[in-house]
Amino acid sequence: MAKERKGIEVSLAVAEAVAQADCDVIAAYPITPQTHIVEHLSELVADGHLDAEFVPVESEHSAMSVCCGAAAVGARTFTSTGSQGLALMAEIFFIASSSRLPVVMALANRSLSGPLSIWNDHTDVMMVRDGGWIHVFVENGQEAYDHAFWAFRVAEDPAVRLPVALNIDGFIMTHMIEPIDFEDDELIKRYIPEYRMEKPLHPDNPVSMGCFGMPEIYTEVQMSREQALVDSYTTCIRAWEEWESLTGRRYHPVETYRTDDAEYCIVTMGSLGETAMAAVDELREQGEKVGVIKIRLWRPFPFDDIYRAAAGKDALIVLDRAISFGGPGGPVGLELRSAMCCRPQAPVIVDYVAGLASRDVRVEDFKSIMLEGKAKAAEGDVCGYTLYGLRG
Amino acid sequence: MARPMDEIRWQDVEIGGTCSEPGSSREYKTGSWRSLLPVVDKDMCIRCGVCWLFCPDVAISQSEDGHFQTDEEYCKGCGICARECPVGCITMVIEEE
Numbered sequence: 001m002a003k004e005r006k007g008i009e010v011s012l013a014v015a016e017a018v019a020q021a022d023c024d025v026i027a028a029y030p031i032t033p034q035t036h037i038v039e040h041l042s043e044l045v046a047d048g049h050l051d052a053e054f055v056p057v058e059s060e061h062s063a064m065s066v067c068c069g070a071a072a073v074g075a076r077t078f079t080s081t082g083s084q085g086l087a088l089m090a091e092i093f094f095i096a097s098s099s100r101l102p103v104v105m106a107l108a109n110r111s112l113s114g115p116l117s118i119w120n121d122h123t124d125v126m127m128v129r130d131g132g133w134i135h136v137f138v139e140n141g142q143e144a145y146d147h148a149f150w151a152f153r154v155a156e157d158p159a160v161r162l163p164v165a166l167n168i169d170g171f172i173m174t175h176m177i178e179p180i181d182f183e184d185d186e187l188i189k190r191y192i193p194e195y196r197m198e199k200p201l202h203p204d205n206p207v208s209m210g211c212f213g214m215p216e217i218y219t220e221v222q223m224s225r226e227q228a229l230v231d232s233y234t235t236c237i238r239a240w241e242e243w244e245s246l247t248g249r250r251y252h253p254v255e256t257y258r259t260d261d262a263e264y265c266i267v268t269m270g271s272l273g274e275t276a277m278a279a280v281d282e283l284r285e286q287g288e289k290v291g292v293i294k295i296r297l298w299r300p301f302p303f304d305d306i307y308r309a310a311a312g313k314d315a316l317i318v319l320d321r322a323i324s325f326g327g328p329g330g331p332v333g334l335e336l337r338s339a340m341c342c343r344p345q346a347p348v349i350v351d352y353v354a355g356l357a358s359r360d361v362r363v364e365d366f367k368s369i370m371l372e373g374k375a376k377a378a379e380g381d382v383c384g385y386t387l388y389g390l391r392g
Numbered sequence: 393m394a395r396p397m398d399e400i401r402w403q404d405v406e407i408g409g410t411c412s413e414p415g416s417s418r419e420y421k422t423g424s425w426r427s428l429l430p431v432v433d434k435d436m437c438i439r440c441g442v443c444w445l446f447c448p449d450v451a452i453s454q455s456e457d458g459h460f461q462t463d464e465e466y467c468k469g470c471g472i473c474a475r476e477c478p479v480g481c482i483t484m485v486i487e488e489e
């Protein structure tokens with residue numbers, strides 16, 4: 001493919017990126033809650049545009065199992081799912097990271113049943129938050145396309161070798177047609193050369209993967225896994241820097257918009273960041289000193305980056321897209337409360353949960369959340385969370 | 393000889409908990425799990441091999457005289473051999489500490 005700008009559905013652009021990445025094995029369950037990502041990849045393979053094994057398995061549990069096997073022998077491996085598919089995949093999801101297998105998954109974020117729903121929110125990904133994967137969230141089609149390559153670049157780095165989940169808001173982003181700058185194949189080859197795994201599973205050099213972890217060793221294996229995920233941060237940054245040097249597009253673990261002199265900021269993750277920016281522009285015209293902090297890297301959590309963006313502000317008003325039932329707030333709000341704990345000049349955290357199952361969060365909604373959140377912060381009403389737009 | 397598990401530091405864990413020494417599970421003597429030991433009455437034994445066939449841990453082998461013997465380093469004392477023996481020649485005996 002040559003460098004060009006195209007109007008294209010984001011799912012198809014991600015599939016094209018996976019093909020440009022010269023992926024070797026794709027395993028996916030092809031029916032609901034699937035997106036067009038693997039549908040298009042199956043076409044690319046069937047039509048001879050991509051030389052890969054496409055394995056249409058009978059369930060997501062098998063999809064991730066096939067991916068683990070493929071990654072273990074050193075194949076560049078991809079899958080995609082969301083919602084109930086991720087739930088069914090959950091068992092093997094954890095094994096991919098514990099076995100340090102660099103699977104890349106486009107996670108089209110969708111709500112979990114019940115009640116039965118496959119619309120967009122972050123309840124699916126938060127279920128596997130502690131699964132040991134690298135999680136990145138993107139905001140628009142261009143970011144989704146770019147991060148498909150970034151995901152392979154980071155996952156396969158010998159210093160990392162961890163699976164990466166590319167979180168793309170389902171429907172809101174996956175089913176949108178957007179203008180996207182495609183890069184040419186040569187540039188992609190420079191960014192992610194052919195993958196050579198150190199010590200792949202091979203009959204000439206037999207090893208045991210997925211071993212039994214007795215109580216005597218389980219803790220040590222978990223620590224090695226934890227350290228690998230924490231250490232992957234530097235590779236994440238370096239991979240963004242390299243992408244910038246090739247394309248001019250630069251990404252950060254935490255993105256900020258009009259935050260320099262802001263007194264309070266709205267915190268988003270995923271596609272709603274763009275709506276939040278529009279709301280901030282309108283509030284700025286009314287004289288409100290507001291900004292947007294967007295979390296791109298969710299795991300490993302960028303504690304220092306988020307603190308640098310937030311220190312000295314009066315309040316962070318968090319827009320969560322999932323509920324932690326019976327808990328003190330949404331997952332992002334909880335994380336920020338922990339991240340700010342015991343730090344000087346830390347803002348208070350006001351947590352909102354909104355946009356569940358694709359319920360619209362419009363510019364007007366963001367404005368009222370920010371103004372209401374600012375008032376709550378001033379009153380010290382900062383415990384728990386608010387379910388925004390709830391009737392009754 | 394694989395290093396004993398309780399001496400491995402987290403920094404020494406192979407990537408992904410991989411074990412690059414195949415067959416090293418032999419180093420792990422599961423016989424210590426046992427509280428009951430199968431004892432064979434050789435006079436009753438008909439050397440049919442049912443115990444050998446059913447042992448889930450491959451901890452029973454046939455000796456030169458055709459009888460079957462338990463490998464005490466790996467036998468977990470599950471008692472399946474005693475349950476399956478068609479002539480009832482295997483008795484599970486409580487082991488002393």
